[in-house]
Amino acid sequence: MTCVMAIANQKGGVGKTTTAINLGAALAAKGERVLLVDCDAQGNASSGLGVRVVDAEATLYGFLCHDVPPPLHRPVDSLPLWLLPSNPTLAAAEWELAAQSGAETVLAHKMDGLWQDFDAIILDCPPSLGLLTVNSLCAAQSVLIPLQCEYFAMEGLTLLLETIRKIKMRWNPHLRIRGIVLTMFDRRNNLCHQVAMEVRQHLGGRVFKTMIPRNVRLSECPSHGLPITVYDRNSAGARAYMALADELLETERCGG
Ligand code: ADP
Numbered sequence: 001m002t003c004v005m006a007i008a009n010q011k012g013g014v015g016k017t018t019t020a021i022n023l024g025a026a027l028a029a030k031g032e033r034v035l036l037v038d039c040d041a042q043g044n045a046s047s048g049l050g051v052r053v054v055d056a057e058a059t060l061y062g063f064l065c066h067d068v069p070p071p072l073h074r075p076v077d078s079l080p081l082w083l084l085p086s087n088p089t090l091a092a093a094e095w096e097l098a099a100q101s102g103a104e105t106v107l108a109h110k111m112d113g114l115w116q117d118f119d120a121i122i123l124d125c126p127p128s129l130g131l132l133t134v135n136s137l138c139a140a141q142s143v144l145i146p147l148q149c150e151y152f153a154m155e156g157l158t159l160l161l162e163t164i165r166k167i168k169m170r171w172n173p174h175l176r177i178r179g180i181v182l183t184m185f186d187r188r189n190n191l192c193h194q195v196a197m198e199v200r201q202h203l204g205g206r207v208f209k210t211m212i213p214r215n216v217r218l219s220e221c222p223s224h225g226l227p228i229t230v231y232d233r234n235s236a237g238a239r240a241y242m243a244l245a246d247e248l249l250e251t252e253r254c255g256g
């Protein structure tokens, strides 16, 4: 069965896009057919894989708002990883969708015809709880939440969990929290250890065992348009995302 997983947290800079690209690539490296959907008008998941599309119709915007067929790219020859890219015109989708009835479930309906071609679909959400994030959460079976190991890590989590609860009630009863992944963990930093401990105390079994370390290779790879597993497969970042992919595959794919 295809697993459709949104990567969401309304905070910016917590590692959503880094996780979407590199977890997607790690799953693909393990033989899964993965589709990464860039649901953020900043288009970082697209540029991070070296895909820059100028024509708005040939992006998620055209697919969502103008019924064009999904413009799929295969950015890395060696990986069964496809990308549905975005560019800044996606920002207009927020209000164009808002004008439609059933605005929250447009992506879910459009994706119906896409599922069967992939083992996993990863939706990289924008840093907000706006209509694009809501569309992603309505289209997904599960949500993975990256939390940055910093002092305010859990700030905003209550609001996100409340949003997920409302979406389950109104539109997507099957939506589950797949897990929380701690990102940018620096083992030399005592605060990181403290935050990781507190998050585990509060959220226990929902937190993945794998933590993503702060790793300079992970911050470099988007400028080369490559996922970490291709850019530097022996880096700590690549090993962590491969371990996270293992952890996902070991447990029931979309359970949680
Ligand atoms: P979000 O999508 O949540 O806004 P990003 O994935 O874009 O967050 O990450 C924000 C910034 O932090 C980017 O510059 C990214 O390269 C960097 N970054 C993310 N994760 C790591 C990490 N584990 N180690 C080092 N830099 C990271």
Ligand code: MG
Pocket: 016, 017, 018, 040, 044, 125, 126, 127
């Ligand atoms: Mg992002």
